[in-house]
Amino acid sequence: MRTLIYLFIGILFGITMFKSEAASWFRIYEMFKFESFHMYGIIGSALAIGIIVVQMIKRFKIKSFYGEEINFNTKEKTLSRYIIGGIIFGLGWALAGACPGPMFTLIGVGYFPIIIVIISSIIGTFIYGLLRDKLPH
């Protein structure tokens, strides 16, 4: 049953990514050119509502559907990993035009070359895992 709920959430996410064109390479390019409000509107409005949702959950100690406490992962307060990792991610995001959610949506659309992007992102994750102890965090 729970699996079906996650599948439903994923389908909703995939449809939203496709229909909003957030999964389009062109929209990512246009965003980094500052030539459209579209992507900023999507992220901005998601964020505005997201902040309210998170604050409500915390303020009113709202429990999950299963009656458990809702935890938020607090990120460790460092600098290097976020700025260096972020820049590396941004370079790839603009080049491949897809981030880790939409790249899966694009398989469903039938763009098979995206599989190259997915496999290399898995390899990238693996190489990070190998080098992790040597990198500044």
Added chain:
Amino acid sequence: MNWIFQPWPWYIAGPMIAFIMFLLLMSGKSFGMSANLRTICTICGAGNKANFFNFDWKSQKWNLVVIIGAVIGGYIGSYYLTTDMAVAINPDTINDLNILGFMSAGESYLPDELFDNSSLFKVKNILILSIGGFLVGFGARYAGGCTSGHAISGLSDLQLPSLIAVIGFFIGGLTMIHFLFPLIF
């Protein structure tokens, strides 16, 4: 109901994303897609090579189900809910892309020059897609999250590290498009 076949405007898509995050939080989970890449490494046996991959991947099975759903959602969205795949980007952007050699700008969903199925046989395209993917995977894990984990989940929780990561995403993206694209394409 005709609106559903049109591209969704930002004020539909943004609230939908917030709703998806809400559903995941209420299920006791969190919204972060790049974590799946690590889980896939673990399933492939990466735990033998690096400690980072030593965790019980079954605890992340729910997230893999979410991305399977995202694949199905892409299929439904494109085959049943869309009549015209063209993305109506800014005419100035189309112009810039034409100059770079992307003649499909404004006419398709992804650039045919990079994502047409025949591009699987072009060395330059394979290189571009693999380098792009590699940077996404490496960077997302290094930064501890991607667009969903940092720009949506982290910022919604007003976390400073996520703001720094998102600033990084933009430094990287702007550098790629304004300085590196003219060299690559």
